Amino acid sequence: MDISVVIPLLNEEESLPELSEWIERVMQEHNFSYEVLFIDDGSTDGSWGVIQRLRNANPHIKGIRFQRNFGKSAALQVGFQQVKGDVVITMDADLQDSPDEIPDLYRMVTEDGYDLVSGWKKKRYDPLSKTLPTRLYNWATRRMSGIHLHDFNCGLKAYRRVVVQSIDIWGDMHRYIPVIAKWAGFGNIGEKVVQHRARQYGVTKFGLSRFIRGPLDLLTISFVGRFRKRPMHLFGIWGTAIFIIGFLIAAYLAYAKIFHEVFRMTDRPIFYLAMLCMVLGTQLFLTGFIAELVSRSAPDRNQYNVSETLGLND
DSSP: OEEEEEEEESTTTTTHHHHHHHHHHHHHHHTTEEEEEEEEEEOSSSHHHHHHHHHHHHHTTTEEEESOOOOOHHHHHHHHHHOOOOOEEOOSSSOOGGGGGGHHHHHHHHHOOSEEEEESSSSSSSOOHOOOOOOOHHHHHHHHHOOOOSOOTTTTTEEEEHHHOOOOOOTTGGGGHHHHHHHHHHHOOEEEEEOOOOOOOSSOOOOHHHHHHHHHHHHHHHHHHHHHSOOOOHEEEEHHHHHHHHHHHHHHHHHHHTTTTTOOGGGGGHHHHHHHHHHHHHHHHHHHHHHHHHHHHOOOOOOOOEEEETTTTT
16 A cells, blocks of 8 residues: 555544545545545544545545544554555644645655655744744754754654654654654654645644643653663763762761861761762662663553544455
8 A cells, every 4th residue: 555644633524524535636646545544532523423424435534533532642643553555644634734745745755765754834824823832842842853844743744654653652742753753763854845724624723731741742752762761871870970979078078077177077068968969869870770670661651542443454
């Protein structure tokens, strides 16, 4: 199969028929073999009923319905586990991403050799309250990750299948898939300017909570990417260094007490700094040791309640 299109959605019943027809037209024009996998992330409108009707009319359409809303990362993670296409395309269900971009994205992966191609909505139709934080977020992510993309959170992306089946996303980490892919060893990441269309139906799912969660998630993914498999390299090194500093201060005080001065060590403020450093260093070292044990026995975090599926066994 050439292409798998993975579309997470929440309450997008109005846009699904048009989106499905548009994708079908593009696939037929370019003679692609394909599947479209809709992931209903706990919609409370009629989205699942629409997906069922679309499936009856088009066997290329498949669906997964969550028991409740788990978030976009969960929807993508479950979808990635089911894809069969050589190239995986992700897009949003609100018609702001154009399926006409699919052929070029497919070519960049199959012919140009990219592991991942991220869309760049150079001209946006979003309000300033959304575009300004997005620019700041993209700037910070570029600085921290070393990946020079303009739009990390663009929903329109293309991947080699091995990429999406080698990464693990959770929480709100869908914003950082290029970073996760890089840390997984897939560093050939490209970018394509794509069309951004104004929303036609429904309401945006963008919320103010993203301003807080975004930077925290970036710190998390930076730490996990670097030290998930070797937490002792962070906690152990810092713990040992801080302990040695405290030990040297204590050794100096002991030497001064014995050979030069007559004083009570507890009368010197620097004594408490030495104790603090040794205690903190010991705690950090033990934290690294425990983290090593946890990293080797952590259960699978990506378990989500699926209530219904359509066509996954075809």
